[in-house]
Amino acid sequence: MNASDWITRGVSLLRPGNSPDAGKKTAADASKARKAAVGPRPLAERLDATLRRPGEALAPRALRRALVELQAVVDPSVSEVEAGRRAHAVVQWYAARELDERRDIWLLMSERFAPDVQTLSSARDQHEAAVGTADEGQAEVQLRRALASPRARLLQRFAIDPDGMRFLVDLRAELLPHLKGDRRLLPLDAELEHLFSTWFDMAFLDLRRISWDSPASLIEKLIQYEAVHDIKSWADVKNRLDSDRRCYGFFHPRLPNTPLIFVEVALVDRISEGIEPLLDEAAALVRPDRATTAIFYSISSTQTGLKGVSFGDSLIKRVVETLQDELPRLKTFATLSPIPGFRSWLAKHAADMVERLDEKRAAELGRVIGSLPPSAERFLAAADEAVALDAKSPVRQLLLNAAAEYLGRATAAGRPVDPVARFHLGNGARVERLNWGGDPSPKGQRQSYGLMVNYLYDLKRLDKHRTLLAQGKVAVSGGIDDLVLRG
Incomplete structure (x- = not known):
C-alpha cells in the first residue's frame, strides 16, 4: 500500500459509519430502538x-x-x-x-x-338476564359484590x-x-x-375556629397552606385572627391537627372593594357585634391528595350558620375574590373584545393606544399599565367589559371557566361587583390586572342561582350585566 492509498483509507475510516465497530454499534442501536418502540415491560x-x-x-x-x-x-x-x-x-x-x-x-x-374479570362478567350477564324478574334484586347484590x-x-x-x-x-x-x-x-x-x-363526608368532619389562642403548630399550617394571599409574618397572621376576623377550618378525626380546608373572614360594615384594607395590620378594629357584613376573602384547600372531594360549599354554609348564631346583626355575606384566569383568557379573546366596540369607543381606544383601528396587541400592551389608568381611560373601561364577559358569559360545558367563579357560582352565589385595583400586588397584576370581584351569597336565592347555572346561565348583578358588551 503506497502512501496515497494509506491516507485515503485513513480518511474514510474517520467518516461516520465507517469505523471497524460500526456494524456492532448499529446492531446495538437497533436493539435499543426495538425496546423503545415496545415500551416499558408489562x-x-x-x-x-x-x-x-x-x-x-x-x-x-x-x-x-x-x-x-x-x-x-x-x-x-x-x-x-x-x-x-x-x-x-x-x-x-x-x-x-x-x-x-x-x-x-x-x-x-x-x-x-x-376485580376478577370472569366473576364480574358472569355477574353482569346474570343481572342483565334478571332485569324485570323477581331475581333482579339478588342479581344486583351479586353484581355489586363482583364490582367490589x-x-x-x-x-x-x-x-x-x-x-x-x-x-x-x-x-x-x-x-x-x-x-x-x-x-x-x-x-x-x-x-x-x-x-x-x-x-371525608361532611358527617365525619368537625368545623373548628382557628384563633390566635390555637396551638402554634396549627397557626403555622395556616401560613404554610394559605393559597390566596400569602402570609408574610406572624404579625400578619395575628391580624387575620384578630377580634374582627374569623378563621374556620374542617378537620377529620384521623388528621386532627391539619385543616383540610379553611376560610378567612373579615367582619366589616360594607362589601369590601380591595384586599389591602383587610390585610392592613394598622387598621382600626371593627366591633364584631356592630358588623353587618362578613367578607370571605381567602379559602384554601390544604391536601392535594383530596382533589375531587368537595368541602367548600359545606364549609361556607356552616360558617354562615355559625356567624349568624354568634352575630345576629350580620345580614350580608359576600366574598372578595381573585380572578386568576382572567389575564390568560383575555390574551386569547382581546381581538374579539376590541371588534365589539362601537365606532366611537373604538376611535377613543385607538387614539389612546396609538393604533387606528385599535389592535388587540396594542390594547394588551396598554393594559399592562393598568395601575396607572384613570377612571375615564378607554383601556380601563374595556378591561372592565372584558372581565364582566369573562365572569358572566365565559363557560365551558356549561360551567364557568374561571376556577374561583366555578366554586362560588356552584355554591349559589352571584357575580356582584368588579373592583378596580382590588389587588395591586404583583400576583394580582399577573392574574387579573389587579381586578378583584365580589360574589354575593344571597341566602334566599342560592337555589335559584344554582338552577340558572345548571341551565348554563350565570347569575350576575345588574351592574355586571351592564358592563357586558352587546353585539
Whole structure:
C-alpha cells in the first residue's frame, strides 16, 4: 500500500459509519430502538422475570416480595388488628423508598388487586338476564359484590393504622402528576377518590375556629397552606385572627391537627372593594357585634391528595350558620375574590373584545393606544399599565367589559371557566361587583390586572342561582350585566 492509498483509507475510516465497530454499534442501536418502540415491560412480565432491565426501579425479586406483603395485608383470614399491623409495616417500608420504587408499588396496587374479570362478567350477564324478574334484586347484590375490588379492601385496611389515612392522602398527592403519563394508574386513583368521598363526608368532619389562642403548630399550617394571599409574618397572621376576623377550618378525626380546608373572614360594615384594607395590620378594629357584613376573602384547600372531594360549599354554609348564631346583626355575606384566569383568557379573546366596540369607543381606544383601528396587541400592551389608568381611560373601561364577559358569559360545558367563579357560582352565589385595583400586588397584576370581584351569597336565592347555572346561565348583578358588551 503506497502512501496515497494509506491516507485515503485513513480518511474514510474517520467518516461516520465507517469505523471497524460500526456494524456492532448499529446492531446495538437497533436493539435499543426495538425496546423503545415496545415500551416499558408489562408488570406481569416483570413479576415473572429474573433480571431487572435498565430503567426499572424494583428488581423482579423485590417486586414479588412487595406483592406478597400487600397480599398479606388484604388476606381475608387475618383479623383487622393484624391487617393493620401488617399495613403499618408496609407504610414504614414505603416511606424509605425512592419515587420510582413507589411508582412500582402503585402499579401493584392498581393492576394486581383489580376485580376478577370472569366473576364480574358472569355477574353482569346474570343481572342483565334478571332485569324485570323477581331475581333482579339478588342479581344486583351479586353484581355489586363482583364490582367490589380487592384493591378497595386493601386501601381500607391501610386506613386501620393510625397513620394510614395520612399515608393514603399523601400517596394520592404523589400519584396525581403521573396519571397522564401512565394510564395503568387510573384505577388506583379512582378507587382512592371514591373512598375519600366517603371517608371525608361532611358527617365525619368537625368545623373548628382557628384563633390566635390555637396551638402554634396549627397557626403555622395556616401560613404554610394559605393559597390566596400569602402570609408574610406572624404579625400578619395575628391580624387575620384578630377580634374582627374569623378563621374556620374542617378537620377529620384521623388528621386532627391539619385543616383540610379553611376560610378567612373579615367582619366589616360594607362589601369590601380591595384586599389591602383587610390585610392592613394598622387598621382600626371593627366591633364584631356592630358588623353587618362578613367578607370571605381567602379559602384554601390544604391536601392535594383530596382533589375531587368537595368541602367548600359545606364549609361556607356552616360558617354562615355559625356567624349568624354568634352575630345576629350580620345580614350580608359576600366574598372578595381573585380572578386568576382572567389575564390568560383575555390574551386569547382581546381581538374579539376590541371588534365589539362601537365606532366611537373604538376611535377613543385607538387614539389612546396609538393604533387606528385599535389592535388587540396594542390594547394588551396598554393594559399592562393598568395601575396607572384613570377612571375615564378607554383601556380601563374595556378591561372592565372584558372581565364582566369573562365572569358572566365565559363557560365551558356549561360551567364557568374561571376556577374561583366555578366554586362560588356552584355554591349559589352571584357575580356582584368588579373592583378596580382590588389587588395591586404583583400576583394580582399577573392574574387579573389587579381586578378583584365580589360574589354575593344571597341566602334566599342560592337555589335559584344554582338552577340558572345548571341551565348554563350565570347569575350576575345588574351592574355586571351592564358592563357586558352587546353585539
